Amino acid sequence: MAVFACAGCGAVLTAEVSRIALPVHARQRLGHELLPALMEPGTYAVDPEPAGPPWRRWSEIGAEEADARGVFAPVPALSFGASGAIVLAPGDTRGTVLIPERCDGGCMGLDGREGPNLACAQCGQAVATRIDDCSYWQTVRLAPDAVYRLSADGPTHRRVTWETLAEEYQGTPPIEPPGHWSPQWEAAVGSSLAHLLVASAGTPLAVPEGLVADTFGRALDALLPQGRPAKRLALAGPGLPAPDPASDIALVPQHPRTGRAWQPSGTAVAVPLAAGVWMHLAFHNERSLVPVTGGTPEDVLRDDPLPLHPWRLFRPDSGVFLHSLARLPAVRQEWLRGIYDQVTTQPYARPF
Template sequence: MDLFVCAGCGAELSVPVERVALPAEAHCDAGHRWMPPLMEPGTYAVDPDPWGRPWRTWEEIGASGAAAHGVYAPAYGIPTGPRNVMVLAPGDTRGTRLLPERSGDSCLGMVAGDEPSLLCADCGLGVGFREDDCGIWQTVRYAPGAVVRRSLGVPPPAAPVLPLPPVDLEGDWDLRWSAAAGAALARLLAASGGRALCLPAGLPAVMFGRTVERLLPAGPPFLTVGVAGPGLPGTGADIVLVPSDRRTGEPWRPAGDAVPVPLPAPVWAHLARSGETSPTPVSGTLPAQVVRDDYPHPDRPGYLFRPDHRTLRGTLARMPEVRRPWLRALYDRL
């Protein structure tokens, strides 16, 4: 577990928090809607990519300048701010003072502006930014030079992976599934080598099928896609959907030559499990083989699933493989 303190005076700026991988949905397109916190309580992530201002256009900095910031294909706006910004849930911060007047151009809330909107309450040092505008996950981002990460020498508590249903409590496709599908689809396309893919039936076909059919040629021959992970060897598949490690983000490694494509562990856990998948827990227990029939909403919404387009393009743009002519052509078609 870690604690963030002010680099200027040493005042504590957070509760004890556990480092985890940055969620796949961090940069998804949420539209005009209120958003909850990005990070789970008691966790933080380090964003390895440049974040925030100044923003540059592809034409302004060119291909080599964009590549220096981790972008390998034309993008609508390239952030050239600091790397390794710490991302927390607002409720896990302590000892800060908010200056709303330092918000950038926003709609219904706050976004990052030119100066830090969060100051250390003790010494007044600008330590980070608060964001909570419509369509933006609620976050606090601490600048790496303004805070110090102090290890508490205490291991984080065990955190079991709970399956995440694809439908949220309002009956819509869960935004986290859409973002996970966008990130995984970028890696599926790269792993395909431009060849046809044969997807397993069920949710994988729902998540990726329409885009794969539109962008890749029809088979046969096919590269086969399977699901693999703890307890699922995925034998015989050329490409396997696997869980990513909650803390590091690294994909589970299958045996053999199959190419792993990571999914967030809660998404993968639902994809891989069978049997009852009720999204609402109940007290007590039911007899064996009895399935609940009081679902609060349908298993799937009444409209088609769409991988998050911003996450798909953003993931592809940050993959060096996108410079291959065939993959760049797919990227341009998106």
């Protein structure tokens, strides 16, 4: 556990928090709606990428400088702000006040366009940026050069191993009331889709039936050529049987605390997927419910409430897809760059 304090005066600025991996939907933007907090209470993550002003357009940067910053395809603009921001839920901040002249936003709240908009209440130093405008997952981002970390004496979280992952974390449901696909699923699939395209090497992929096909299959069919021998995709990870040796690519969980991907045995290429989404794909029982008479046996699922069904086909998040693909060196290959440019030009065309 840790707390973060003001580098100027030492005042404590956060509750006790423990570190986890930055959620994949941190880069997601969702139209005209207010979203909840990105981070779970009592947690924080470190964003390895620069964020916030100043921003520079692609035409000012050029491919060589962008490559050095880990971006391998054109983007509208790149942040030249500090990297390593500490990201936490707004409710876990303490002892901060808004800086009125920096409280701009696009619609319903703050979007951080002017840089840090929270100051230490004790000394007045700018220490963080609060973002809570519509389309943004709500966060507070502590500036890495304005705070420092202190160890805390609070209870520590249990160490989560791959073997205990299923005990500690529940799967993220894919459908939200009244039948919307979960935006976390859309972001997670968008990110993994970029890695799947790289692993495919431009070859069509055969995917497992069911929810994997519903979420990945349509996008892969739209983006990859047809008619050539297909590689095989399989789910693999802790608690599952070893994948078929004939599988070429394994969709594996990304550890929710460390961010590391589970590594399968054999020669299959591992493609990471957010743990909550992977857990649902791997272990959720999608059997049809059957009526029974008398008492309900323990192994029979109840049909109250009725399971949710989506009202439209699944669409991966194109923004998260492009963000992930632009940061993979393989995007410089002609066929993959063609996909990147196509989605950039038409971000809402099939399958997005």
